Amino acid sequence: MALIEVQALAKTYRTGLFRRTVVEAVKGISFAVKAGTVAGFLGPNGSGKTTTLKMLLGLIAPTSGAAFMFGERLPSVKARARVGFLPENPYVYPYLTPRELVEMNGRLSGLRGRELDRRTDQVLESTGVLNAAHRQARTLSKGMLQRASLAAALVSEPELLILDEPMSGLDPVGRKDVRDIILAQRSRGRTIFFSTHILSDVESLCDDVVILRSGEVVESGRLRELLGGDVIRTDITLANVTDALFASLQSAGKAPVARMGATTLSVRGERAVREVLEEALAAGADVVEVVPHRETLEDVFMRRAGAASAPPVMAGSSPT
Numbered sequence: 001m002a003l004i005e006v007q008a009l010a011k012t013y014r015t016g017l018f019r020r021t022v023v024e025a026v027k028g029i030s031f032a033v034k035a036g037t038v039a040g041f042l043g044p045n046g047s048g049k050t051t052t053l054k055m056l057l058g059l060i061a062p063t064s065g066a067a068f069m070f071g072e073r074l075p076s077v078k079a080r081a082r083v084g085f086l087p088e089n090p091y092v093y094p095y096l097t098p099r100e101l102v103e104m105n106g107r108l109s110g111l112r113g114r115e116l117d118r119r120t121d122q123v124l125e126s127t128g129v130l131n132a133a134h135r136q137a138r139t140l141s142k143g144m145l146q147r148a149s150l151a152a153a154l155v156s157e158p159e160l161l162i163l164d165e166p167m168s169g170l171d172p173v174g175r176k177d178v179r180d181i182i183l184a185q186r187s188r189g190r191t192i193f194f195s196t197h198i199l200s201d202v203e204s205l206c207d208d209v210v211i212l213r214s215g216e217v218v219e220s221g222r223l224r225e226l227l228g229g230d231v232i233r234t235d236i237t238l239a240n241v242t243d244a245l246f247a248s249l250q251s252a253g254k255a256p257v258a259r260m261g262a263t264t265l266s267v268r269g270e271r272a273v274r275e276v277l278e279e280a281l282a283a284g285a286d287v288v289e290v291v292p293h294r295e296t297l298e299d300v301f302m303r304r305a306g307a308a309s310a311p312p313v314m315a316g317s318s319p320t
């Protein structure tokens with residue numbers, strides 16, 4: 001079942017004098033996020049991720065198209081109550097403490113008394129802010145504020161978590177904590193949809209990905225299928241390579257490199273791998289290593305979203 005379903009969703013911002021500058025931030029995108037999965041939302045700066053997430057949360061209205069959460073057409077108060085949201089740059093009132101922030105969110109979602117205390121302690125602990133729970137927000141670092149805001153999103157134990165760059169501003173330990181929180185949430189059957197620029201986090205966490213470019217979906221689906229494609233290159237390492245073998249590989253255009261007693265070369269295609277290995281073994285060389293390389297998420301990202309994209313701003317149509 002799809003927990004989030006987006007159909008031809010579009011958002012056009014109008015800004016500037018007489019609202020003449022038109023920004024097509026999201027251009028009629030469609031995708032779905034399945035229940036119980038971790039889905040990554042990727043795309044270069046300005047590709048429309050935050051705009052899309054804000055439309056899902058009902059913070060801005062779409063220009064056209066439709067979105068559904070838990071099968072309810074948005075905007076829906078009922079659906080919104082089942083979602084925990086971490087905004088891109090969480091604003092926390094400077095004199096509020098993390099505990100007050102989390103309690104306030106808990107109360108807003110109907111928690112009271114001992115249950116509120118228990119859940120507050122639990123999320124402050126799991127996000128690593130318990131020891132700073134009584135400090136005012138204005139004295140906290142960016143990373144601590146990010147953790148406190150994540151705690152606030154988790155306190156109601158929402159079925160769906162929508163996180164806009166949850167790892168931003170966090171040190172490596174903080175990033176690992178957030179990864180662990182996301183995995184712990186998934187193991188409890190929750191669904192997580194989060195935007196990020198950190199591709200290695202997506203590779204280690206996500207079941208599915210949606211990649212945006214200039215307000216359009218350029219790739220979406222199972223991460224494993226996206227990356228499970230053909231071997232794009234094989235690195236071969238040989239030892240005991242004679243000068244004659246080296247020269248032969250070189251003249252065959254295999255570009256061997258000799259370093260510290262080993263010779264390495266990269267080849268494309270199964271046939272080329274077999275040819276090199278046969279020739280090397282026949283010449284008495286030793287095969288130290290044969291490493292096939294498949295496309296990484298970075299390769300996919302650069303291919304689909306990385307090329308210089310047209311700015312989404314359209315010229316104003318009215319004369320000055």
Ligand SMILES: Nc1ncnc2c1ncn2[C@@H]1O[C@H](COP(=O)(O)OP(=O)(O)OP(=O)(O)O)[C@@H](O)[C@H]1O
Binds near residue numbers: 014025088312
């Ligand atoms: N309130 C707004 N008014 C006008 N234009 C906006 C507004 N918010 C966003 N935009 C524009 O819409 C486009 C998409 O922005 P958005 O913030 O959704 O991108 P993003 O993918 O979240 O980028 P980032 O990775 O930098 O967070 C950008 O060109 C941005 O300048």
Ligand SMILES: [Mg+2]
Binds near residue numbers: 051088
């Ligand atoms: Mg953003």
